[in-house]
Amino acid sequence: MSKQDLVSIVPLFILTSAAILILFSIAVKRNHKVIYGITTFSLLADIIFLAIAEGPVTWTVEPLFVFDGFGKFNFGLILVTALALTMLSYAYFEQREERKEEYYILLILATLGAGTLTISKHFIPLFLGLEILSVSLYSMIAYLRTRERSDEGGIKYLIIAAFSSAFMLFGMALIYYTTGSMEFEAIGQYLSSLPELPIIMIAGFGFVVVGIGFKLGIVPFHMWTADVYEGAPLPVTSFIATVSKGGVVTLLVRFYTQVNGYQYDSLVVTFTVLVIASMFVGNFLALRQQNVKRLLAYSSIAHLGYILVAFIAGGPLGIEAVSFYLVAYFITTVGSFGILTYLSDKDRDAELLDDFRGLFWRRPWTATSFSAMLLSLAGIPLTAGFVGKFYIVAAGVNGNIWLLVIMLVVNSAIGLFYYIRIIAIMCEKQAVETSSTLKPSVYLISGFSVAALTVALLWVGVFPEGLIALIRSLLNP
């Protein structure tokens, strides 16, 4: 192992050692503030290291990892998101009676798992990353175990994730059986020497797609999404929606491009069907929801569909669009769940539509931020979501996948309805205060994080050229 190899995997080391450090620190004394500080500090250190570490643009640690621009960008994105979630978690868990400290270990480990996914070029780190992520998530989802729906969510996720891992393992085994390799590139090379895909390979790919589909929560593997989103504590919900899905999307893109998936019609057709189904099912199910967490869960299914449109379009523009949309989607999702966190009190989460009635007149700034987030999800100009959607449509038009582009447009129109419905409810007259009205305590750090996310949202929406330049410089060095 060369020196450069070691330097490259330092980001993984930092996370691992942070988890161990927190473990020891809890053994000495439980202190929420200290643990929170360690988490924030180590994530920050990791981000800074990733940003300033010098070295070749692309470096592979044979045979497991590849540190290229795409991987580094998404790794960084995951770390920044995890940092934002840590900020939001503090106030949320501080209000609750349960022991809070172990949560941060799980958060860091889950981040490590998702990060590993973004840089793996081999089935072994892929599976390891996936399992680290899933196992941490099982306990994170059920973390507030006295609450009624959290163990339901946890167990549901446990069973489904275990199930999908099994599928994935079987798929990998089939691929390994045919190609004799677990490295993505070697698989691609082997396949390109064949005239057509052997049946057993199609089965293998199929099983892997099933596994990935479960993780992404795309139709028809979406059944867990709404229940898990609803049952999990809010910061965890937004972790699942962003970091966990983002890691898997990155992995999918890398795997698919390296095995040259674009040249196999059967794969492209499969994904097209899945994507169209995701967009329609997600949007239609979101239309009638009365619970904002469930609504955002279904909307996230649709958004994964949008991201995959750019993924199917492929090419440099498609990959750029995926990266850009991930950023926009992360800001927006963390922001909107952050606002829910901000409005929750110690008894329950702010999740019913009634909790938002008249919010504009009670808390104008919060409501304005939330409207901005929702408009971004809907893809309205001045927000990051608009530029992201524009990017995806551009990639789609450039890739000549007109069917998907039209479906995307139709779905954006459907999606509008439920986003503006929330805004309309926030504009309504204020409801009479009852015993169930939320009385959140105000934490400066949450307010600050939400404000920062809103500013980022608008900044990327109005001046996207900086982010585009960054993505381009990393993706096409």
Added chain:
Amino acid sequence: MILPGFIVLLMMGGILAWIASQKSLVLTRWISLLTVALNFLGALVVWLRQPETSSSWLLDYSIPWIPQFGISFHLALDGLSLLMLLLTFFLGSISVLISWKEIQNRVGLYHFCLLWVLAGITGVFLAMDLFLFFFFWEVMLIPMFFLIIIWGHENSRYAAFKFFIFTQASGLLMLVAILGLYFVNGNQTGIYTFDYFQLLSANLPSDIAMWLMLGFLAAFAVKLPVVPFHTWLPDAHSQAPTAGSLILAGLLLKTGAYGLLRFVVPLFRDQAIAIAPWAMAIGVFGIIYGAILAFSQTDLKRLVAYTSVSHMGFIMLGVFSFNELATQGVVMQMITHGISTGALFILAGFIYERIHTRDITRMGGFWKSMPFLGTCGLVFAMASLGLPGLGNFVAEFLTLVGAWQATHTLTIIATLGLVAATIYSLRILQKVFYGTQAPSTVLVDLSFRERLVMIVLVVSILWLGLFPQPMLNTSQPAVKAIIEASDHSRASAYKPPTQPKLVIKRKGGSYE
């Protein structure tokens, strides 16, 4: 610098008005009035001292915005845009004035939304970069949505949703078409740009161009609205607050007409000619259909909304006649309809403030108690039916004369629309101002502020009817350029402002 200045001033004014509402509501109202008035003065100055240029473009402003995609912040002004800006700021000032008493809650937010709608509309009329155009096209929707939903009438939520989803969905189709144009042009020339002037010379394969044009047409047809896509309009117009209705009818519909003239005709010349018979037929159908529906309404604002559908049919008819007379008529129609229909909505708002209903069956005999309001009602009902001497007559006459050169049958049917307009306009007068008054109501005639608004509107519609020439002169170079772009080789006439223009004299078609 003055072009971005218009937009920035409105946006800043909106924020300032919102902040000021913490201190004093009167201050908020004055700030927004002054902001719009200042813009109006600015546009007036540009109009009176028209810069000397050799092309049809008067002013131009461009800085790069997202260079990676070839997107620039490119604004430009020609006669058509200038007239539209004057209309925007004129009606904008009026809309602040009529909200003075009507809006009593959340005044700061209201004026913020109002000014941002105006900023979006201004951007639409100036943007010469297709991405920027789309950007502004969408920016004007959100504040309008809030205007309808927060300050609207009893069923405002339904109306606001319908308005937003209709316009947004059609806008997305336009986005796809814009991107299609961008990539087709980029693949051919190697220059990927959203710049309007460069895309004008794009050489499109005809089958693709047809689809792209339909994408643009979808957005403009919904906004205009063309008949099968008009159903959002009666709801939105009748549920919006008075100023909202005024802006919807006076300005938002005009962005659709403007889009047709600025983008569909010059960019997709052959395809526009190919669908012209259909488009004109739909326009004529809209004239008759809108008039019949207007006649059968009992809700005053809904009635006026359907007259808009009818009047906008003339725009479809005129735009797709492809000659200078008809196109000048369209431009006049955009201005006069904005003023006359806007005035009718304001009158409906004044009546609503007094008797709290829009139901015509509960009105009657208002002339006796409110002679001033009645007189104004008479003037604008006459304008709406196209009485000579008032602006609408000039517009519809020019459109019909121009359309006659393109199609005889359709023009004859469209002329029947004027008869229908007479019927519904007289019905308004008869039901609202004549007849017997319900004895219990005590009505106060217009206040000084209301009279001022009405007098200004009456004077301007008279002026447009008696002396339309200044308007026509201003729009003529732009209209000519648009027609020539769709008539001859497009590159020759419709050039960006920095390049010298090759003037092509046409035989006939001059009415000066």
